[in-house]
Amino acid sequence: MDWRKTAKEAEGLHTVKSLAKSMGIKKSTAVLYIHEMRKGGYVRTMRGRKGKRLYDISPLSLRKVGSDGFIEILNRNSSLKIQRPFKQRVYGKKLTIEEALVRALKSDEPRIVLASLGLFKKPLDWKRIYRLAKKEGLEREIGSMYELSRRCFKVRRMDGRIRRKLRDSPIRKGFIIRRVRRSDFGDIEEMWGMRIPFRKSEIEELG
Amino acid sequence: MIRIEEQNRLFELIGKTIERDIDALVVGGSAMLYYNFSKISTKDIDIVLLNEKDRNYLIEVIQGMGFKMKIKPEKRGHPYVLESEEYVLDIFAGKMFRLDISEGILERVKERVEYGNLTVCVISPEDIILSKSMTDRFRDREDVIEITKEANIDWDSVLKECKWQAKNGDFRFCVYLYDFLDELVHDYSLKIPKDTERTIKKLYRDFLNNIKTKK
Numbered sequence: 001m002d003w004r005k006t007a008k009e010a011e012g013l014h015t016v017k018s019l020a021k022s023m024g025i026k027k028s029t030a031v032l033y034i035h036e037m038r039k040g041g042y043v044r045t046m047r048g049r050k051g052k053r054l055y056d057i058s059p060l061s062l063r064k065v066g067s068d069g070f071i072e073i074l075n076r077n078s079s080l081k082i083q084r085p086f087k088q089r090v091y092g093k094k095l096t097i098e099e100a101l102v103r104a105l106k107s108d109e110p111r112i113v114l115a116s117l118g119l120f121k122k123p124l125d126w127k128r129i130y131r132l133a134k135k136e137g138l139e140r141e142i143g144s145m146y147e148l149s150r151r152c153f154k155v156r157r158m159d160g161r162i163r164r165k166l167r168d169s170p171i172r173k174g175f176i177i178r179r180v181r182r183s184d185f186g187d188i189e190e191m192w193g194m195r196i197p198f199r200k201s202e203i204e205e206l207g
Numbered sequence: 208m209i210r211i212e213e214q215n216r217l218f219e220l221i222g223k224t225i226e227r228d229i230d231a232l233v234v235g236g237s238a239m240l241y242y243n244f245s246k247i248s249t250k251d252i253d254i255v256l257l258n259e260k261d262r263n264y265l266i267e268v269i270q271g272m273g274f275k276m277k278i279k280p281e282k283r284g285h286p287y288v289l290e291s292e293e294y295v296l297d298i299f300a301g302k303m304f305r306l307d308i309s310e311g312i313l314e315r316v317k318e319r320v321e322y323g324n325l326t327v328c329v330i331s332p333e334d335i336i337l338s339k340s341m342t343d344r345f346r347d348r349e350d351v352i353e354i355t356k357e358a359n360i361d362w363d364s365v366l367k368e369c370k371w372q373a374k375n376g377d378f379r380f381c382v383y384l385y386d387f388l389d390e391l392v393h394d395y396s397l398k399i400p401k402d403t404e405r406t407i408k409k410l411y412r413d414f415l416n417n418i419k420t421k422k
Contacts, residue, residue, distance in 0.1 A: 059357055086316050
């Protein structure tokens with residue numbers, strides 16, 4: 001049987017029941033079809049409400065080139081998910097959480113920057129973060145984001161020397177996200193010389 | 208013939224050599240390699256840079272890597288062809304033959320792969336069809352048949368892009384597309400939804416009527 005052809009006919013999001021109904025087959029046969037189509041790489045399984053299995057069937061998929069991009073890393077590690085119309089891959093190296101964090105800040109997109117706060121919950125290599133932030137001129141941004149995350153959820157303590165180095169950075173851009181400012185964190189703004197673009201309630205949703 | 212692994216190696220080498228960030232689109236057969244189509248190799252690598260400045264810089268870098276200039280384009284939309292022992296590279300800027308790189312094409316990009324400083328965007332199967340419809344090569348026709356057999360094509364996107372191209376790019380675009388698809392329907396039994404066929408035929412007739420009225 002040509003399973004690509006079957007996947008083409010059944011393209012879309014299905015449960016076993018809906019697949020059986022749409023193809024006019026028994027539920028047990030639908031399970032077999034899903035099994036065979038998965039072998040060809042035409043099925044991706046997701047979980048719906050109450051853990052119900054959902055099968056995303058498509059005859060067309062992209063070959064895996066390289067490793068996950070920073071959006072995928074954000075989605076894996078943060079409770080706030082980012083949806084993009086395209087996949088992002090990195091060829092020739094594996095992005096670390098630290099690199100994903102710096103790239104997220106560099107993107108200047110509010111939702112991505114907010115999602116990146118969730119990465120501070122993970123064990124981070126502060127030295128590496130400092131090195132990357134210095135390279136991109138984002139020391140104060142990283143420092144103020146760390147401070148912000150500590151206010152709202154449990155975060156590992158940053159090395160004091162790194163924190164001082166970040167705060168003493170001569171580069172002062174003033175804004176984490178260009179021209180966006182909220183007034184909930186005046187003390188952090190004063191300490192780091194950065195405008196905080198989020199409300200407290202927005203950050204607490206991440207916790 | 209170039210396979211995806213070899214193409215990746217070349218892009219990685221280019222990405223490591225260039226000193227600033229460059230975005231490029233992979234089109235035609237090279238883009239097909241990123242999908243799970245039956246086609247697993249291509250004769251040449253087609254890339255489209257977004258502007259002339261990036262193209263000139265990239266050509267300079269690639270020549271430094273030992274590639275020889277084979278063909279210089281005479282018209283806008285035609286590629287510089289560079290060759291080495293292993294690879295043939297067609298480099299376009301902003302336009303691929305009659306297909307302008309539109310906002311729509313950039314929005315429909317399915318994957319962005321970073322190779323160091325070079326970011327490669329993989330165009331959608333619908334846009335691969337459009338890019339192949341503007342050539343006269345026999346192999347391109349076979350590729351389009353393969354794409355339509357193996358994937359569900361969003362023909363509405365194809366039509367939308369065709370209208371955009373006719374309005375903002377080459378005004379004869381719908382004629383070329385109609386001829387191309389008509390040939391495939393008759394010679395290769397390509398199946399297109401009736402609505403799409405009707406719409407494209409209408410665009411084609413409108414174009415002809417416009418010309419007659421102008422005369």
